[in-house]
Amino acid sequence: MPSSTSTPTAPASPASASKRERRKEARPGELLEAALELFVEKGFAATRVDEVASRAGVSKGTLFLYFPSKEELFKAVVRENIAGRFAEWNAELESFEGSASDLLRYCYQVWWERIGCTKASGITKLMISEAQNFPEITLFYQHEVIQPGQALVRRILQRGIDSGEFRPLDLNHAAYVVVAPMIFLMMWKHSVGACVPEGAGFAPEKYITAHVDALLHGLCAAPDPAPAPISSPPSFSSL
Amino acid sequence: MPSSTSTPTAPASPASASKRERRKEARPGELLEAALELFVEKGFAATRVDEVASRAGVSKGTLFLYFPSKEELFKAVVRENIAGRFAEWNAELESFEGSASDLLRYCYQVWWERIGCTKASGITKLMISEAQNFPEITLFYQHEVIQPGQALVRRILQRGIDSGEFRPLDLNHAAYVVVAPMIFLMMWKHSVGACVPEGAGFAPEKYITAHVDALLHGLCAAPDPAPAPISSPPSFSSL
Amino acid sequence: MPSSTSTPTAPASPASASKRERRKEARPGELLEAALELFVEKGFAATRVDEVASRAGVSKGTLFLYFPSKEELFKAVVRENIAGRFAEWNAELESFEGSASDLLRYCYQVWWERIGCTKASGITKLMISEAQNFPEITLFYQHEVIQPGQALVRRILQRGIDSGEFRPLDLNHAAYVVVAPMIFLMMWKHSVGACVPEGAGFAPEKYITAHVDALLHGLCAAPDPAPAPISSPPSFSSL
Amino acid sequence: MPSSTSTPTAPASPASASKRERRKEARPGELLEAALELFVEKGFAATRVDEVASRAGVSKGTLFLYFPSKEELFKAVVRENIAGRFAEWNAELESFEGSASDLLRYCYQVWWERIGCTKASGITKLMISEAQNFPEITLFYQHEVIQPGQALVRRILQRGIDSGEFRPLDLNHAAYVVVAPMIFLMMWKHSVGACVPEGAGFAPEKYITAHVDALLHGLCAAPDPAPAPISSPPSFSSL
């Protein structure tokens, strides 16, 4: 699914194709979509392939026509949904004109709009929940998503540092700091957030805003000129 | 688990107890520990009760002597590991003397030392992975962990605001901002982090440090006097 | 089962049905038949569902395709085999021309031929053996079999009384007197009678004949004109 | 249990025995009693040995001290409860002075009072329900109960025939005719009768009375001088 976001299954093929044929072509996509939803909701093991099939409107046997096993279905779901959009994003980044702060804000917004608030965010939850059971696909994810993502974020941060907008940073870990709140948000949305009585006073957009503000300027009203190195009460290495 | 709630595994009685009796008292704790490990590693459904039993050194039948079903075992695992430590922590918070910043730093450190770097962190991952499959226990978790945790964090932030140390904040969402990176860390550690070649240049302590620095003082070298409201390129409500 | 209710085993459709389809239609009936045999032989609890399945020529899994649980299989067995034949019998009774004695004789004969000497008699034994374990289905049996049966017998007796052929009777209990020997026979046949070296000098038909003779005319050679009320040696109410 | 009826377990041993010792001696009896009750109620397989033990007030382990297995417990229950009282009864029969009819009435009454309405009747239900699963003990039952019982009844009938009180009979089958209604009654009481709303208009004593009246004098008001041989409408051997 190279350019997903909206209809990840199949582009309405030229009018020449009969409805039946179009469906046939769409099958794998419909199955993957149904599988994604169910895997996200209930986890890999707790999802029945009958359920996937019937949600996709086909019989159980048909599913196995397209995917040789439930595990392969899982892998396909992950693979399809994390297809690298990083090229596109990197380009967007390069062409962005404005401060590093603005770029960061922009990235969070775009991330939320294109991934976070769509079904695609489920893939993150799925990946984290099942990582240990699918080491192979986890490595794939690591190479296809985590590393490119980290690189992209590091580029943004470096840009800010180079321009003197950001202070010097431990890039390696700062990149995780940038990324963590978004990943948390996506996981939350698909787990606890989906279980507790609606809303509960938590609004993703406000959460992101609050995070960006803190990230850029800190919580402190009157910032120390030089942020203190960690030296506070009991030292970290005390345990 | 350095300072666990009630040390369920340690033999309570002195040498007077026979070997068999001592083991009997230890059983539930040993089973819960084994179950925690496996549930965290593989998820609820993919964990076999035989495995839990044999990792605890008993037969499958014995497990059912202590827990009436696999599901009850799951619930017990969660309950056992989140037993309210908030009273203790609240007290610690009240008696803390120092700035709000220092308090925040201290909390992260303690959180990491007492939970994050112990096996107990696994239940966070467990809870998030399985939330949808166990709505009942998710609500319990919400009441026993999330709400008290949020309250605790809000108290810290309020303290900083009251003292003029922090700027005014949307407490509701700022509390999530504070909490998110730690939760991310615990999930990461038990999923992707456990799969990629050891280390990979990621050190939890450094990550936390980087986060705290950013949280308190922001990434910006020369902070804007007034943090800009979200107004950047396309508005957030565009979706 | 010569004149079964709906012949669930027979292939309904002609040669048009494929081998597989024909089997599918026959499955439930075959399973019910196998289950009846085994439940009668060994009781509900001692019967293994694998056994039922393999006697029906299918695998264990297939059984659960047709019956959601062993208990539902049991209920289905009972229901299937007691489907109301009372309408038919009542009609036969109404149209019978002859003395009440002859009618009674005829009923015993028919009962034996259509039920007693067929596998259907087994469910009587089954029902009585398992009644306490299946109160729900016992009530069903009570309504569907016992009450209609009693009513039918009472009708016969009333006919005899009305015509002056029988003396006045306590209908309620006399109906049980009529019915008891047949039920005994069916239970016996499926329990002790199936264990002792074949025959043992007991022939059902002769037993029935002996019973009918006794029932109609008594054992006494020279009957008292007025049957003595119970007044014999120690009174009945002595306990 | 040679002469049971009342306390089948153990005679209150001389006052010298402490309560503890007396209980010890009583153990096996208490276990057998508990087992009888439960086996009758729920059948052999559905009865848990824990239940038997705890109803007898001992632990599960103790039960196995007295009975090497559940099967042996079953056999012991049957053996203990069908101990031949036929010697005693034969003697009573020999010494009975009165007509064969009176003797028969008396026997039914005594049977009901001493067995039918006591827990001992449960053994009959148990035996018939489980006969096929315990062929060995069924043979034992056959020799110890059925045959002596048949002989006793035949003796009574012969006595009536010899005295001209009864007409000539097929002794073999007539004996079953005599015995069937009582056995039916005992089974009924322990199965369907225990499940339907209390009583339901069925009183054992009235049932027995009705049966005896019918058995001795027939239902017919004006008996045929010579009871017709079975020759009625469709012949018996038609099937």
Next chain:
DNA sequence: GATGAATGAGTGTTCATTCAT
């Protein structure tokens, strides 16, 4: 290609039986 009936290996759970205390 699509179906869904059939399969059987695999899982949670029970319970008679054992045995250290």
Next chain:
DNA sequence: TATGAATGAACACTCATTCAT
């Protein structure tokens, strides 16, 4: 002798996978 914790074989039931149609 009595206990009850521990066992493990056995069972009901599930579900991914197959394959005749």
